[in-house]
Amino acid sequence: MIAQQQVKSERFRDEQSQPPFNGIIWLLAAMLLVIIPHLFRLPIWISVSCLTVLGWRVLAEYHHWPLPSALIKLAITLGLVAATYLQFFTFNGLLPGSALLTIMLCLKLLEMRCIRDAMIMVFLGYFLVTASFLFDQSILSGLYLFAVVFALTTALIILNHPLASSNNQRHYLSLTSSLLLQAIPLMLVLFVLFPRISGPLWTLPSDQTSAKTGLSDTLRLGEITQLAESQEVAFRVKFNQAPPPANQLYWRGPVLWHTDGRNWQDISPQSPLRKLPPKQQPQFSGDAVNYTVTLQPHKQSWVFALDLPTNIPNNVSQQFDYQLIAKDQVDDVMRYSVTSYPQYTTGEPWPLAHSAALQLPPQHNPKTQALAQQWIQHGLTPRQIVDQALEFFHQQPFYYSRTPPALTSNDPVDEFLFTTQRGFCEHYAASFVTLMRAASIPARIVTGYQGGELNPMGNYLIVRQSNAHAWAEVWLASQGWVRVDPTAVIPNERIETRLDTQRFQTTLGDALTAQQSDWITQRIYWLRSSWDAANHQWNQWILGYDANKQRQFLHNLGLDNLSAKQLLFMLLLAIASIVTVVMSYLLYDSTRSKDPIIAGYQHFCKKLARVGIKHLPSHGPHTFCELACKQLPHHEQQITTITQCYIALRYRPDQSRHLQEFLQLVDQFKPHKK
Amino acid sequence: MYKQLDNQYILRKRPLDADTITLNQKRIYILPSRSGFILALVLFAMLLGAINYNNSLAYALTFLLASVTMISLLHTWRNLYKLQINIGKYHPVHKGATIQVPVAINNPDNYPHLAIRLAWPGQEPTHIDLNPHEQQWVRLTTPALQRGYQPIGKLVIYSRYPLGLFHAWGNLRFDQRFLVYPTPSDNKQLPPVKTQNNADSGGGKNGTHDFAGQRRYQNGDSLRHVNWKALAKEQGLLTKQFGGEAPHELVLSWHQTDKTEIELRLSQLTRWVLEAHQLGLHFGLELPHLELPVDHGDLHYHRCLKALALYGKPA
Numbered sequence: 001m002i003a004q005q006q007v008k009s010e011r012f013r014d015e016q017s018q019p020p021f022n023g024i025i026w027l028l029a030a031m032l033l034v035i036i037p038h039l040f041r042l043p044i045w046i047s048v049s050c051l052t053v054l055g056w057r058v059l060a061e062y063h064h065w066p067l068p069s070a071l072i073k074l075a076i077t078l079g080l081v082a083a084t085y086l087q088f089f090t091f092n093g094l095l096p097g098s099a100l101l102t103i104m105l106c107l108k109l110l111e112m113r114c115i116r117d118a119m120i121m122v123f124l125g126y127f128l129v130t131a132s133f134l135f136d137q138s139i140l141s142g143l144y145l146f147a148v149v150f151a152l153t154t155a156l157i158i159l160n161h162p163l164a165s166s167n168n169q170r171h172y173l174s175l176t177s178s179l180l181l182q183a184i185p186l187m188l189v190l191f192v193l194f195p196r197i198s199g200p201l202w203t204l205p206s207d208q209t210s211a212k213t214g215l216s217d218t219l220r221l222g223e224i225t226q227l228a229e230s231q232e233v234a235f236r237v238k239f240n241q242a243p244p245p246a247n248q249l250y251w252r253g254p255v256l257w258h259t260d261g262r263n264w265q266d267i268s269p270q271s272p273l274r275k276l277p278p279k280q281q282p283q284f285s286g287d288a289v290n291y292t293v294t295l296q297p298h299k300q301s302w303v304f305a306l307d308l309p310t311n312i313p314n315n316v317s318q319q320f321d322y323q324l325i326a327k328d329q330v331d332d333v334m335r336y337s338v339t340s341y342p343q344y345t346t347g348e349p350w351p352l353a354h355s356a357a358l359q360l361p362p363q364h365n366p367k368t369q370a371l372a373q374q375w376i377q378h379g380l381t382p383r384q385i386v387d388q389a390l391e392f393f394h395q396q397p398f399y400y401s402r403t404p405p406a407l408t409s410n411d412p413v414d415e416f417l418f419t420t421q422r423g424f425c426e427h428y429a430a431s432f433v434t435l436m437r438a439a440s441i442p443a444r445i446v447t448g449y450q451g452g453e454l455n456p457m458g459n460y461l462i463v464r465q466s467n468a469h470a471w472a473e474v475w476l477a478s479q480g481w482v483r484v485d486p487t488a489v490i491p492n493e494r495i496e497t498r499l500d501t502q503r504f505q506t507t508l509g510d511a512l513t514a515q516q517s518d519w520i521t522q523r524i525y526w527l528r529s530s531w532d533a534a535n536h537q538w539n540q541w542i543l544g545y546d547a548n549k550q551r552q553f554l555h556n557l558g559l560d561n562l563s564a565k566q567l568l569f570m571l572l573l574a575i576a577s578i579v580t581v582v583m584s585y586l587l588y589d590s591t592r593s594k595d596p597i598i599a600g601y602q603h604f605c606k607k608l609a610r611v612g613i614k615h616l617p618s619h620g621p622h623t624f625c626e627l628a629c630k631q632l633p634h635h636e637q638q639i640t641t642i643t644q645c646y647i648a649l650r651y652r653p654d655q656s657r658h659l660q661e662f663l664q665l666v667d668q669f670k671p672h673k674k
Numbered sequence: 675m676y677k678q679l680d681n682q683y684i685l686r687k688r689p690l691d692a693d694t695i696t697l698n699q700k701r702i703y704i705l706p707s708r709s710g711f712i713l714a715l716v717l718f719a720m721l722l723g724a725i726n727y728n729n730s731l732a733y734a735l736t737f738l739l740a741s742v743t744m745i746s747l748l749h750t751w752r753n754l755y756k757l758q759i760n761i762g763k764y765h766p767v768h769k770g771a772t773i774q775v776p777v778a779i780n781n782p783d784n785y786p787h788l789a790i791r792l793a794w795p796g797q798e799p800t801h802i803d804l805n806p807h808e809q810q811w812v813r814l815t816t817p818a819l820q821r822g823y824q825p826i827g828k829l830v831i832y833s834r835y836p837l838g839l840f841h842a843w844g845n846l847r848f849d850q851r852f853l854v855y856p857t858p859s860d861n862k863q864l865p866p867v868k869t870q871n872n873a874d875s876g877g878g879k880n881g882t883h884d885f886a887g888q889r890r891y892q893n894g895d896s897l898r899h900v901n902w903k904a905l906a907k908e909q910g911l912l913t914k915q916f917g918g919e920a921p922h923e924l925v926l927s928w929h930q931t932d933k934t935e936i937e938l939r940l941s942q943l944t945r946w947v948l949e950a951h952q953l954g955l956h957f958g959l960e961l962p963h964l965e966l967p968v969d970h971g972d973l974h975y976h977r978c979l980k981a982l983a984l985y986g987k988p989a
Contacts, residue, residue: 133731160838186741617780
């Protein structure tokens with residue numbers, strides 16, 4: 001019992017000793033790399049405090065300053081934790097959580113003394129890297145954080161080497177590389193076979209602070225311009241057949257119903273319509289379009305599909321206005337397959353929807369209302385009024401501009417239609433819908449994305465935030481809801497930016513359509529396409545690997561209907577075989593020297609060992625030679641020559657003994673007992 | 675010469691390979707270290723996070739670190755595997771002093787074995803880094819606790835390199851033993867010289883007083899009696915011989931000690947042997963049941979000390 005305790009105490013005592021200086025410096029450098037991505041996200045005062053503590057510890061290591069007393073540490077900790085609480089008013093949620101973790105990690109630097117403390121720092125570093133992944137899972141972020149893991153692991157190795165010196169730097173780096181490389185097959189097996197669970201274990205805190213760029217549920221005149229500048233990818237689409245023409249690529253998003261004359265909003269969450277499906281299923285005609293969308297996380301629950309979708313995935317529901325809503329907010333890359341029919345006839349809307357589609361604030365935009373009244377008095381049918389309005393946009397000097405003059409009056413639609421006449425999609429959509437409603441035609445604004453760029457590398461469509469668009473839908477008794485895009489009728493010569501004309505006409509990239517695109521432009525386009533294709537694969541295969549994909553993968557391997565037990569057994573079997581392979585690699589011929597001289601001598605010793613003359617570590621070449629000659633006197637000359645040759649090569653390399661000669665002698669040496 | 679003596683007479687003579695322990699599968703044990711358990715906890719938390727946020731890269735990192743942990747087990751185990759350890763020659767010491775045991779560790783592999791630690795259980799370890807095909811000697815120290823043979827006891831060789839997540843160790847039980855002489859007492863006063871009364875003593879014994887010719891040098895002859903002039907004349911190494919009574923001939927007897935306790939007596943005798951040897955005297959030792967005749971030289975000196983060390987103990 002006492003002996004056992006002794007062993008135990010010795011097993012753990014060494015973790016209490018002073019870590020090597022070299023290891024601490026590596027650790028601090030790795031820590032800096034760990035917290036850098038967090039520093040950009042966190043409030044500036046947290047970043048500054050963390051860097052200060054880190055810098056202090058670096059200086060303290062070089063100047064041998066003592067660590068602060070318990071009282072000072074307590075004061076700093078309480079102060080920073082309180083300040084963090086005052087910043088966020090909660091510790092629940094990704095950002096406050098990662099803020100607290102980063103602060104704790106840096107504060108631990110104030111009391112890191114022994115090897116175990118330092119190792120715990122490394123482990124917390126790993127944990128913080130995981131936290132980084134919750135914010136950003138892009139390829140670049142993945143590569144960067146892998147480099148951080150490399151640095152942390154190197155620090156861990158050096159911390160565990162008490163005699164660490166900077167001369168060994170190369171050894172540490174190559175050891176880290178081989179550890180990580182040997183671990184990768186195991187990691188892949190775990191990644192692929194580890195049973196994936198769909199759905200979270202507990203409800204996740206929602207983070208409003210980290211909302212991404214994208215569409216919003218409110219249209220304020222002048223907002224989509226910011227999106228138009230953004231090249232960020234909204235989603236990518238892989239078509240199962242040839243993609244539809246560009247003028248049919250309307251990706252339906254939030255539908256806006258309610259207006260106060262300036263702002264447009266989604267129907268209120270309290271409205272009973274919210275819980276209703278479409279009153280009638282649309283009647284589809286023409287060819288179906290089958291495709292798979294890989295949606296980038298946008299922290300909202302909207303899901304985009306071509307007008308009009310059917311066969312929607314299970315975790316998505318269709319609202320009464322054909323808008324698709326995911327059950328949970330889209331926090332991670334989401335993949336779904338949909339079928340759409342570009343040609344459709346919808347039936348009657350719900351009566352409530354019908355009245356909501358006619359809502360207008362009574363005293364606003366009098367000129368617009370007067371224009372609509374004028375058309376009604378001319379006795380035009382709704383269909384003719386729609387055409388008349390489009391004609392109005394086409395004929396009048398309307399310009400498509402991304403930088404329109406601000407609409408400052410109380411009647412912004414009047415101001416746009418009759419004064420400024422410069423705007424972009426949302427101005428056209430909003431004023432068109434106002435005109436329609438004023439003419440008693442049910443109308444609504446649909447926001448979403450239009451067009452997309454075909455990536456020739458991966459043969460899929462990229463839809464960017466700059467493709468964000470707003471259009472109108474009117475309800476006509478004979479056809480149901482009909483899409484009308486007033487922006488599309490503006491003639492090309494009145495569109496200020498060339499890209500904006502293009503998106504209704506083609507899905508080809510800019511470089512392929514522009515007449516004057518030179519070699520460099522083409523190359524850049526090619527690089528950009530390849531990079532996007534890589535991102536697409538990354539999203540599809542790595543970020544999108546979930547319970548479904550796992551099932552599909554196992555199905556492709558011919559392993560259907562595996563029970564959890566069988567899957568676990570397979571996993572263990574795979575791990576065991578990989579570990580065996582790595583072990584045999586590690587032990588394979590490990591004694592054979594890389595130096596041909598030593599290797600030759602070892603070969604010689606092995607030959608003698610076969611006839612019972614064992615070479616012991618304590619034997620020098622001379623001693624061993626004497627021993628061997630005594631036992632095999634008939635080989636005396638050969639043994640002596642080989643030994644002399646070896647000694648000459650090994651210890652007096654300037655003398656002209658040839659390696660080839662030596663190896664040949666060893667090769668020809670065939671000892672046998674008399 | 676001293677070392678030769680050690681090897682030939684004082685230590686049990688055994689073939690060298692029996693002293694070499696090669697760490698093989700049967701000798702190496704491995705368990706997670708405390709830090710290893712902490713990492714396991716952290717990895718579990720990371721896995722929960724990955725599942726909850728369904729975050730692929732978090733899964734990937736968790737699995738990568740779990741795999742690195744598994745691989746590091748192999749590396750830690752391999753860090754001890756195939757090492758050859760043997761105990762070198764060491765000097766007997768007096769009880770209460772520190773025994774220094776030279777231990778050789780040999781790395782037969784073409785890769786380095788770093789951060790190897792060697793210690794008696796519970797004592798401060800010695801750190802060793804072995805380059806490829808390198809053999810290193812380290813000196814381990816342990817207190818000499820009692821006279822007589824003290825077993826080497828169990829040595830532990832262990833390592834946590836490279837990641838510190840696993841603790842691999844091997845128990846080394848060498849069946850060699852150290853010889854520990856009794857502690858010399860503080861009383862340096864030699865007992866009165868007992869002149870040999872026997873009449874026939876003159877012939878055989880070599881005194882130091884009257885020159886009685888010279889003979890060939892023999893191992894054990896005092897250097898003070900070497901005829902240096904003859905050596906200079908290239909007549910060879912000759913020892914001057916002295917005849918007559920031997921007034922410095924001393925018999926150190928159990929009964930001369932004024933103590934009654936066994937250990938104190940042995941302690942006193944040890945001190946006398948030390949003093950007598952230092953003065954270059956010829957002396958004999960008389961213990962109950964054991965008598966070592968008057969002689970001199972290192973060999974005799976160590977034989978006397980060994981007799982004192984093993985007094986009353988099984989050989």
